[in-house]
Amino acid sequence: MILSKKNRTKITLFLCCIFISINTIFAYAVTTIMTYNGEGIRQKPSVNSFSLSKTTSITVKHNTTAVRYIGTTSPDNYKLIIYLQRKNGLSYSYTGDSFSLKGIGSKSKTWNKGSGRYRLFFQSPYPGEGQIWAGFDINGKVTK
Incomplete structure (x- = not known):
């Protein structure tokens, strides 16, 4: 079946409206x-923390904007590790979830957590005595 130009335009407009509506719903x-x-x-550790009341998919959206104390060395030689920690009683412990980013840039990571x-814990690995830290x-941000 061949559609007329007028019908194709109507169908295209309808599909675009559906697509925009779905994206708006998911964005909110x-x-x-x-x-x-x-x-x-x-x-x-992060100053802030967050609570989950049930198993939830969370995403950490991280940005590193500068690497300091490195002199003329390339920022790409240095790594930051971001760990997820969970509160157990009075203290926090590692969940086993982490990701790392070298130098300046952005990275996101998603986990399903109960x-x-x-909270998050940020660590620049200590390189050893006499080395640049x-x-x-x-x-x-963390989103759900």
Whole structure:
């Protein structure tokens, strides 16, 4: 069956409206549950934390905007590791979930996590005595 130009235009317009509506619904479904930022971070937990009441898919959207204390060395030689920690009683422990980013850039990571209170822990690996220990300027958010 061959459609007339007028019918093709109507169908195309209808499909575009459906596509935009679906994207709008999904865009509003994403909720930011924690934000963070810091300068010169070497080894530090996030100041903020977040709670989940049930098993939820969470995404960490991380940005490294600068690498400090490295002199003329390339920022790409330095790595920041982002760990997810869960509160157990009075302290936090590692969940086994982490990702890393070398140099300046952005990266996202998604996990399914159960109910509980969580935070992030940022670590620039200590290179050893007499070596340069880089600090990172960072920002990001956790969404569900």
